[in-house]
Amino acid sequence: MSAVTIRDVARRAAVSVASASRALNNHASVTPATRQRVIEAARALDYVPHLGARSLSRGRSNTIGVVLPDLFGEFFSEIIRGIDRAAHRRGLQLLLSNMHGSAEETELAIRAMRGRVDGLLVMSPQVDAEFLGRNLPKGLPAIVMNAAASDGTHPTIAIDNLAGAREAVAHLVAQGCKRIAHVTGPQGNADADARRAGFRAAVTELLGADAGIEIEGDFSEASGIDAAWQIISQRPHIDGVFAANDMMAVACMATLAEGGMRAPDDVAIIGFDGVPIAQYVTPALSTMALNLAELGERALEKLVAITESEDAAEATTEMLKPELVIRASSRRHA
């Protein structure tokens, strides 16, 4: 067994546990000689401090909890990477939890964090902020990432889907598109809804309300294919497609080509998310790129900020703006 405690170290160094603790944490006021003895004893016994005990007594764990809806694909790995980068910089550990879809699980996951973490990063496209307010152990600072809407009780950091969608449409219009289809994400998904709203607003403003049509999708490859066939059958012809994510855009573009509509000349196509694969399809896919690592990084920084200064806990909302990346799929030669 392990079980070499600070008490063992203290005994071997012939000091009290208090002094041992002080020496190891290079606290003020321990004689160099004492410190030396303690450190040697610790090394000799191969002492590793028990961090659970430490955080109990210090009242702080140097760990932050991360609750994500799913752990699938690059979307989440990028976010985690960003969080980790910032956490590592500050010497924090990450306790990861996956609410497997259901709200019940989310509640469980959040409660399971109590007493293990100093703060929480929660991402919940399908759970509203009110729910969190009800379930967060009081006194646990939390940042809500990309929630449906802030209810003003928790700081939030989100993707500016609305602005992104508008920019995507504006780009298509600038390329000369007159009749634009939007392949939507699933209804009820916060990101999808915001992108749809942005699409509507931009089309109405730039081309007039009847220049845009919406085709229901659900972010999946399959729904991108379905959408393509619907687009092909539209009259008058569609000359621009804005898909709510890259996955659908890629599948849609491939299927449109099969049906004789080639990007970018017959139809200009743009996606959303900026997944790496977008640049390897032919033609390379234009997209509204999200810097998800940055999202994670900023979320963690914000969390640290509110844990450190009690006062700055107002529920501000920060927005991460997608960046327009123009590639071949929407670049008109004319």
Add this chain to the structure above:
Amino acid sequence: MSAVTIRDVARRAAVSVASASRALNNHASVTPATRQRVIEAARALDYVPHLGARSLSRGRSNTIGVVLPDLFGEFFSEIIRGIDRAAHRRGLQLLLSNMHGSAEETELAIRAMRGRVDGLLVMSPQVDAEFLGRNLPKGLPAIVMNAAASDGTHPTIAIDNLAGAREAVAHLVAQGCKRIAHVTGPQGNADADARRAGFRAAVTELLGADAGIEIEGDFSEASGIDAAWQIISQRPHIDGVFAANDMMAVACMATLAEGGMRAPDDVAIIGFDGVPIAQYVTPALSTMALNLAELGERALEKLVAITESEDAAEATTEMLKPELVIRASSRRHA
């Protein structure tokens, strides 16, 4: 503030903390009446147990630590997903840590787990098992994933890179390739080295030693591009490429096409890893697919097994075999 402890609950229910604890953990022998009172008190106060304290007292945290070399891309997100799936099934939490490359950091990461986790999953392509044996707090069960080699002190689960590489080469040869390039991973990385060794062995065996050339890469997109230009300039012409991972394969393939070498007719290409993006590039990329989620899942199961039965701690080695997935990039029409 938070700070509603079990003591508060006990006071409100007019029982001792001992009884409160028993009631909440539905332990044996508490009167239904008492239990009821305690539970009501807990709900009224919105009590959430402090898991840090619990694990200190129970000597068990229901958490397992995961130490990974990097958190980049789908490779790791898949592993984490597998680990999470198994952990979730068993009601375990995940403490994630990233050794940012250096051995020093690895040591730190591992020590930082002491007293917070019941077991460790360590993946360390650049660190050998001996290192782990030295740094693991004693008594902490651990599984080594994909290490350079087992020193027999810790159970291991690894990818069968050697067999995978041989199969990839054999496939290229079967497609008629006579002169094959291997874009390698970084030297010193265990996976990369094993794949290189497999390449050499297979080429020598099937075509003769001088039919293969090696081009240094480092698993990155950029190095895939560099490799492509080198391949283009090779004389006699290369007609088969085995890249040590999919990322390089994809980038390499795209660049080769720019340089006039098209897959699969001019050059057959196969990657390694089986990342999802491989099937969406054009032409779709053949690959030696790894079921990384399964790797993670099995690693966790194995860890649980050894934590539960002290005796079964012999250092067995399990291998995960890559699966050949043939797609357009290496399928010769002839």
Add this chain to the structure above:
DNA sequence: GCGGCGCGTGTAACCGTTTCCACGAACTCT
């Protein structure tokens, strides 16, 4: 030469749980 101060150290309380053990009351069994 004596009071006060600063410094290093030790004692003990504490963090929030769980759990061992003792204790009384209410049973059952002769």
Add this chain to the structure above:
DNA sequence: AGAGTTCGTGGAAACGGTTACACGCGCCGC
């Protein structure tokens, strides 16, 4: 009816650290 068992409960000791406080000591300044 008295002795032996349950059975529910409470007190208190863990778990492994940190830290407030007290204490003894040598030093300084008057």
